[in-house]
Amino acid sequence: MxxxxxxxxxxxxxxxxxxxxxxxxxxxxxxxxxxxxxxxxxxxxxxxxxxxxxxxxxxxxxxxxxxxxxxxxxxxxxxxxxxxxxxxxxxxxxGLRLRDHVRVMLQQPVVVLAIVFLMLTVVSMAGAEDKVMALASMRKMLSLVLLLLLVAMLADTPRKVAVLLWILVATSLVSSLILLVDFVLGMQLVAQSDAATTARTAEGVARSSGGSDYNPTTAASMLLVGVVFALVHALESPVWRWRLLMIAGIGSIAVVMSFARSAALAYGLVGLVLVWRYRRWQHLPLAIAAMALVGVAALPFIPAEYWERLSSLFGGAADPTLGRRFTYNLIGIDLFLHHPVFGVGPGNFVHHFTDNDYRYLPGRTLLGRELHNMYLSVVVQYGLVGAFPFFAMLVICFRQLRAVQATPCSEAMRVQALALGFAFAAYLVASLFLPNEETKYTWLLAGLSTALFVANRKELARK
Structure with a gap:
């Protein structure tokens, strides 16, 4: 047939x-x-x-x-x-039409490791104290791995990969605009979840998640992906340069107004790397001058609470959330030392967080909280056995993007691989402070990385 x-x-x-x-x-x-x-x-x-x-x-x-x-x-x-x-x-x-590409993708290390990680969640669940939480986390992980598989299997040409990458930029722009309108009007236009609508800074300023229903900090880490992609693409290629710089500018303002310290820190680190990378670019002095001018012009519109929030990173202001997050990590390290091989089980950090053994730790609450560190969270809940395929998957994503940059089938693919690499890196830096293993973008970006690699290799084989 x-x-x-x-x-x-x-x-x-x-x-x-x-x-x-x-x-x-x-x-x-x-x-x-x-x-x-x-x-x-x-x-x-x-x-x-x-x-x-x-x-x-x-x-x-x-x-x-x-x-x-x-x-x-x-x-x-x-x-x-x-x-x-x-x-x-x-x-x-x-199936018959896509079978060759599906077969190729099922042999890709990123796809294989994602499936292995999903299978190992079952092993980790066996030792979980709260099976209900573990099962709920497993169902979520199943949908996330499915997202990776769908991207990898259906973005089978450079054009399709490019479409998905530009969607990242477009959605970041939309979310940025919604966030800025939310900030100006002091209301939530589209957000509905409690995590997105009730978040406030320690100074009492209402925060916005833009077009996302995640909490504002997680939403900012996703918004940052499109912003960094647009910025790097504009620096590397003349294609749509000024439009992308405008999008990056709007997104940068939105990152500030999100009051997300993790996103600001990740953006700052990536910015320093970019300045070093393009230190010999002939337009760099003009670009820095323009950014400085825009920054000075924007200063009167940046609320004082934002600077207070940033200064809390360096001990300049009291913020109880920082103490709580330090406590999360202390609890996470203790749980890992007691369950190093298979972990405490999917989603079970929340269950152990309220254990009486930790009742005297500063910042601990009576309500279960997630571990705000993706890397430690994976190790704690899935153990070293489950963490290995997860971390290996992320490492291979960057190796594949590097391979595309070294041997691109076209200039467009090289620029896309470079921009995606910086955007993914910024997201992973922000994930040091977020439980992003259960955020869609972690798996979406991994799927895009391997899809771009395979599409580039197929085009090279045709030439």
Whole structure:
């Protein structure tokens, strides 16, 4: 059976089944259900014909999940997870056409290590004290690894990889604009979750997550990805240079107004590396002068609370959240020493955080908290056995991006690999202060890294 015939038969079955469901729902007087089934039918047909569109939408809503919930929050199920599952089924429907690329991707170290890590979560769960928490964390990890697989398998050409990378930039711009409007108006335009709507600084200033429903600090780390990508691309290539610099400028202001110290620190470190890298660039003095001018002009609009928040990193202001995070790490180290091999189990740091053994530690609360350090969090909850494939996956991502820069199939691919490498690095620096192992961008960026590597290698083989 040919791939085209299989896809055609799949579409016929889908249309027939969907049409029957719509007719039945309409006949029994359930018009809203009939309308919803009609849209689902149309979406299913589009996915079967072009499953990459599913990945493009998933990439968009990975950061703009607050907008996703605003649009689809009325559904009794998660639109994001349902779309991910539907996209996976669309790959199966296109199995014959995509089989060669899927086979190649299943042999890629990043994909293999992600699957191994997912399998080892089951081993870690066996020793977890709170099985409910462990199971919930495993379900989340399953959807995250699926996101990586979908990106890797469907972004099979340089053009498709580029589309997803530009979506990262576009969503960061959208989230930045929403965040700035939130700050000016003193309200939340789209955010709905408690984590996004109740966050305040120690000085009492309301914080915004922009277009995300994550907490403002995590949202800032995702926003930073698109900002750094745009900045590095603008420095490295004349393509859309001034537009990208404008986007990077807007995003930089948004990073400041997010009051996220981790994002500011990561951005500052990356900025220093970029200044050193481009120290011989003929336009560097002009660029620094322009940035300094913009910075001076923006000073009156930056609230004093932001400087107080930053100064707390160096002991300049009291901030109880820093003490709490130090306590998180102390508890994490103690748990690791007692469970070094398989860890305490997925999601179980929250369970152990409230243990009586830690009741006298400064900053400890009666409510369970996550360990705000992705690297230590992975080691604590999954042990050394689970942490090895996770860390190895991240290392190989950068090796693959470096390989593309060394032997690119085109100048565009070289610039994209370099920009993605800096953006990913900034995100991982910010992850020193965040539990980002369960954040979509960790797995999305890993999938993009290996997709870019394989697409570049395929193009080189054709030449």
């Amino acid at each position: 040919t791939a085209a015939l299989l896809v055609t038969l799949t579409m016929v079955v889908l249309v027939a089944t969907g049409a029957l469901a719509v007719l039945v729902a309409g006949a029994v007087g359930m018009a809203p259900l009939a309308l919803g089934l009609g849209f689902a039918l149309y979406g299913g047909i589009v996915l079967v014909v072009q499953p990459f569109l599913g990945v493009a939408v998933l990439t968009t809503f990975s950061q703009l999940d607050a907008i996703e919930k605003l649009l689809f929050g009325f559904l009794p199920f998660s639109f994001f997870k349902t779309l991910a599952l539907a996209t996976a089924l669309a790959i199966l429907a296109n």
